Amino acid sequence: MHKQALILVQQGPVHYHPRRKPMHCPECERIKALVHPANRLLLSPPTSHTRQKLLDIATRRHLTVIPVDDPACLDIRLSRADMDPFLTETNGALSQEETDHCRALLLDGDKEPSLSDYLSTRTLRWLIAAVKGQWLVTMLENDRLFSMLQPICRPDGSIFGYEALLRGREADGDIVSAGSLLSVAAETQLMFTLDLAARREAIKAFAKKRANGAKLFVNFNPSSIYDPAYCLRTTQTFVRELGLTPADIVFEVTETAEVKDQAHLRGILAFYRQSGFRVALDDIGAGFSGLNMLQELRPDYVKIDMALIRGIDQDHYKQSIVRHLVGIAGETGARIVAEGIETEAERGWVREAGADLLQGYLLGRPAPV
Known part of the structure; x- marks a missing residue:
């Protein structure tokens, strides 16, 4: 994973795909699954201090952290059940400034990120809110x-x-x-x-x-x-x-x-x-x-x-x-x-x-x- 790819992408709207035929325009109502049975979470923290806090949380929760080429980034594997507790603790441990400046990319299983995935990179703050908003989906x-x-x-x-x-x-x-x-x-x-x-x-x-x-x-x-x-x-x-x-x-x-x-x-x-x-x-x-x-x-x-x-x-x-x-x-x-x-x-x-x-x-x- 390349840190620059996570840092430089522009934040854009995420959409969802409903299972049934929509009444409305596709751009207004596209929905895709956000959290999968197995997930790969790529994080690019703004500072080494923020990275250490994220690593400590992952370690306490016995999550798998995969070594990456860029030591400033994190590659964490989580199940669906792991996701909400990890993000809840993260939200409490990190400041709003840290979650605003930490880039996050959530992938299905062991998928390797494509260019389009990198273009979908969001802030960690957004990811926390989005996962908590799955009940709305x-x-x-x-x-x-x-x-x-x-x-x-x-x-x-x-x-x-x-x-x-x-x-x-x-x-x-x-x-x-x-x-x-x-x-x-x-x-x-x-x-x-x-x-x-x-x-x-x-x-x-x-x-x-x-x-x-x-x-x-x-x-x-x-x-x-x-x-x-x-x-x-x-x-x-x-x-x-x-x-x-x-x-x-x-x-x-x-x-x-x-x-x-x-x-x-x-x-x-x-x-x-x-x-x-x-x-x-x-x-x-x-x-x-x-x-x-x-x-x-x-x-x-x-x-x-x-x-x-x-x-x-x-x-x-x-x-x-x-x-x-x-x-x-x-x-x-x-x-x-x-x-x-x-x-x-x-x-x-x-x-x-x-x-x-x-x-x-x-x-x-x-x-x-």
């Missing part, structure tokens, strides 16, 4: 994701639509929150797969609900879309197969503060609108980025951050902000959705302020279909 492959639907109501209390909220189910039946799923997906480059799988589950749940005339609000992260034309085309097919139309679906842009490429986002939303879908911006009022995008993107719906709605009937500062947001949205033609309503007083205030639609525990909690 298993959840995806075994269809243990599902959507709960929370009602979005008109001011008179009638149902206008539903927001789909992602959940996972462990093998023992325990429910996994969307936050936990997204956190692991972000660390392990699975956002592409998870985001699109969540979209599919949302559409399935809504089709099962058969809420005539209602809209479905589907969260999506714009950074998870490689090819908007392909992804949209397959989404359209799925929507029609379940007896829905694009007009039934509102795509809700999440993580607005993280959007780095607004041109890319505008392109995605243009594809969606041209095909009959509607778009919403989430958590407006949480920061300047959302306000800027409100002006740039002119969404069909604007969802006001629930932190502004909580206790608004008693907070003049929040009231001033929300009144301005309602006015700005009205000028762009967007409809206002007030999120996080939990009291009658909050509902009364936002209704009087001109909110078009209301959402929150007072009006209905998320529920499985």
Whole structure:
């Protein structure tokens, strides 16, 4: 093994290959096995001190360490059962800086690395997160994701639509929150797969609900879309197969503060609108980025951050902000959705302020279909 090969490769996204035929574009949903029954772990530590710590851990765990040409590197053989304990101890023993600068390449059995393998070299920090995230891969492959639907109501209390909220189910039946799923997906480059799988589950749940005339609000992260034309085309097919139309679906842009490429986002939303879908911006009022995008993107719906709605009937500062947001949205033609309503007083205030639609525990909690 050559140390330079491990050090100089560029970090790129890893993808996974699902066992069944994917609904989405191949670039969004390719999955490959990460941990094998027998594994060869090649490591290029940043310093001799880090190398010694890794060697000590491998020795304590009675792992086989193969001599290599470059004494600064390590070649460790591990079984599937060895992998998680070794990486857990490594994560505790090494600093974040060490795991960030240690290059790692995991191979099947005694395989000799090829050039393409070297190009897949990642940081040890990434490998630790990825192995710990294998439960998410298993959840995806075994269809243990599902959507709960929370009602979005008109001011008179009638149902206008539903927001789909992602959940996972462990093998023992325990429910996994969307936050936990997204956190692991972000660390392990699975956002592409998870985001699109969540979209599919949302559409399935809504089709099962058969809420005539209602809209479905589907969260999506714009950074998870490689090819908007392909992804949209397959989404359209799925929507029609379940007896829905694009007009039934509102795509809700999440993580607005993280959007780095607004041109890319505008392109995605243009594809969606041209095909009959509607778009919403989430958590407006949480920061300047959302306000800027409100002006740039002119969404069909604007969802006001629930932190502004909580206790608004008693907070003049929040009231001033929300009144301005309602006015700005009205000028762009967007409809206002007030999120996080939990009291009658909050509902009364936002209704009087001109909110078009209301959402929150007072009006209905998320529920499985």
